Amino acid sequence: MTFTAQNTAQAREKNQSHRPKEENAKTDEQHDAFKWYWMSCIFALLITMYLHNSWRTTEIPDHLIGHTSRFYPEFITEETRIELVELVKSMQIFKTLNKDTVPVNRTYKNVGEAMPILEDGTCSEPFFIPTLDGTQCILPGRYEMNRHWMKYGGLEGLKETYEELTSRIKFFMYARYVFDIKNHPVVKSLFYSEKFIKAAKEICPAHKQVLDPYQFIFILQVPGQTIPIHLDPPYFDRTSRYHIPEWLLIVMIGSGLFKDQMHDHVQGVAYLHEWNTSQNAGNFAYFDKNEIVPSYISPNPRAVMLMDGSKTMHAAALYKTEVKPPLLPETAENELKFNLTDDLWELRSDEKLLKKYKTSELRISIVYRALCFENEDKMKTFHEWIHSGENVQPLEEILEKLKEELVKAKGFSRKSLDTMSKFDLATVLVDEFVKYPLPTNSLFPYNYCFLPTIYPWTESIFKYIC
Numbered sequence: 001m002t003f004t005a006q007n008t009a010q011a012r013e014k015n016q017s018h019r020p021k022e023e024n025a026k027t028d029e030q031h032d033a034f035k036w037y038w039m040s041c042i043f044a045l046l047i048t049m050y051l052h053n054s055w056r057t058t059e060i061p062d063h064l065i066g067h068t069s070r071f072y073p074e075f076i077t078e079e080t081r082i083e084l085v086e087l088v089k090s091m092q093i094f095k096t097l098n099k100d101t102v103p104v105n106r107t108y109k110n111v112g113e114a115m116p117i118l119e120d121g122t123c124s125e126p127f128f129i130p131t132l133d134g135t136q137c138i139l140p141g142r143y144e145m146n147r148h149w150m151k152y153g154g155l156e157g158l159k160e161t162y163e164e165l166t167s168r169i170k171f172f173m174y175a176r177y178v179f180d181i182k183n184h185p186v187v188k189s190l191f192y193s194e195k196f197i198k199a200a201k202e203i204c205p206a207h208k209q210v211l212d213p214y215q216f217i218f219i220l221q222v223p224g225q226t227i228p229i230h231l232d233p234p235y236f237d238r239t240s241r242y243h244i245p246e247w248l249l250i251v252m253i254g255s256g257l258f259k260d261q262m263h264d265h266v267q268g269v270a271y272l273h274e275w276n277t278s279q280n281a282g283n284f285a286y287f288d289k290n291e292i293v294p295s296y297i298s299p300n301p302r303a304v305m306l307m308d309g310s311k312t313m314h315a316a317a318l319y320k321t322e323v324k325p326p327l328l329p330e331t332a333e334n335e336l337k338f339n340l341t342d343d344l345w346e347l348r349s350d351e352k353l354l355k356k357y358k359t360s361e362l363r364i365s366i367v368y369r370a371l372c373f374e375n376e377d378k379m380k381t382f383h384e385w386i387h388s389g390e391n392v393q394p395l396e397e398i399l400e401k402l403k404e405e406l407v408k409a410k411g412f413s414r415k416s417l418d419t420m421s422k423f424d425l426a427t428v429l430v431d432e433f434v435k436y437p438l439p440t441n442s443l444f445p446y447n448y449c450f451l452p453t454i455y456p457w458t459e460s461i462f463k464y465i466c
């Protein structure tokens with residue numbers, strides 16, 4: 001010990017011996033508290049690091065990675081883009097999906113989870129939505145997507161309430177899907193351009209080179225909106241969205257048990273807005289590798305992304321990250337209406353004007369899809385079957401196959417699967433077979449602000465931070 005250090009130690013000892021005993025005890029207590037504080041911090045940090053690493057491990061099944069996709073930065077001409085925007089304006093009214101959108105002739109409208117609607121027209125369980133006739137509540141078509149979105153807050157790991165997150169994904173569309181392609185020459189030109197045919201055939205399997213254009217949809221988004229991670233509902237040999245709920249089609253894809261019966265398709269996502277991506281984000285994201293960080297492409301005007309959206313998980317990142325969209329209640333009629341007199345889009349919820357947007361402020365895209373067939377005969381057979389109502393795979397047969405897999409590969413007891421409610425069964429199927437990745441950069445991936453929706457007693461805790 002040096003002279004100075006020795007002196008200091010002696011001085012401290014002297015000081016302590018002169019201090020009252022209570023004061024010494026207090027100092028020791030403070031020292032202990034300080035020590036425990038830091039130990040807790042280090043422990044919490046280690047736990048967070050461990051969890052962070054574990055939830056960054058993705059579980060995308062092998063059959064859903066490595067599929068061909070193509071990005072073309074300048075695929076459609078400027079004239080076509082302008083013509084499509086004019087078509088959008090002429091369609092004038094775009095609405096959000098609120099109530100159930102089950103096709104009236106769907107063979108199985110739900111899997112048995114339907115429950116009575118409440119007197120005020122709402123549903124008692126989170127996620128459930130009223131049926132079109134307003135007599136019951138059932139799980140929404142995209143239950144698997146909505147559940148993941150609410151639990152994790154999407155690519156960005158948002159921590160927001162149910163109402164806020166719902167408003168972010170309620171994009172606007174003219175009709176759910178438009179099938180009368182021939183009535184819209186400019187859309188028809190998208191499908192029949194040599195460029196599209198050549199590029200689309202690269203996405204279809206080599207032995208399925210007959211293209212069958214079958215639908216398109218315009219998607220309008222206001223600043224602050226996004227599209228959660230999802231797969232697109234496919235057609236199977238004996239079932240489709242006209243026969244069972246979409247979320248079950250996605251479960252079928254995820255399980256890998258029905259992949260030989262799935263129809264291949266190619267979808268183009270074309271961007272029609274005027275703005276450049278650098279200031280607005282809203283990138284198209286897709287998971288072509290089994291990694292938590294997706295590949296991104298910029299949604300620049302005239303760009304097109306081509307892929308089979310039933311084979312590769314994809315999403316749109318937040319458009320204008322700093323903006324929160326106006327609240328769009330689930331029970332309200334929400335619409336974006338183009339006003340020809342002032343050239344502005346009016347966002348209304350139950351007739352109440354919430355905000356006005358210029359066309360240049362919107363994120364506008366068109367999604368157009370064509371099926372891939374081996375030959376004309378197979379295409380004809382498919383068309384004859386799809387609305388015939390014949391040779392439809394029974395719902396029980398699908399559920400049976402999935403249950404067998406849950407027992408064989410996931411360790412579930414058959415008895416528990418047979419006795420649980422159909423709502424619980426739907427949730428088990430979604431959680432076990434649909435493995436959308438968790439937020440890319442979030443330290444804590446769970447959206448705790450969703451808890452008050454499931455457990456109302458937690459509202460008093462979370463209202464201060466959410």
Ligand SMILES: [Fe+2]
Pocket residue numbers: 230231232309314
């Ligand atoms: Fe999609």
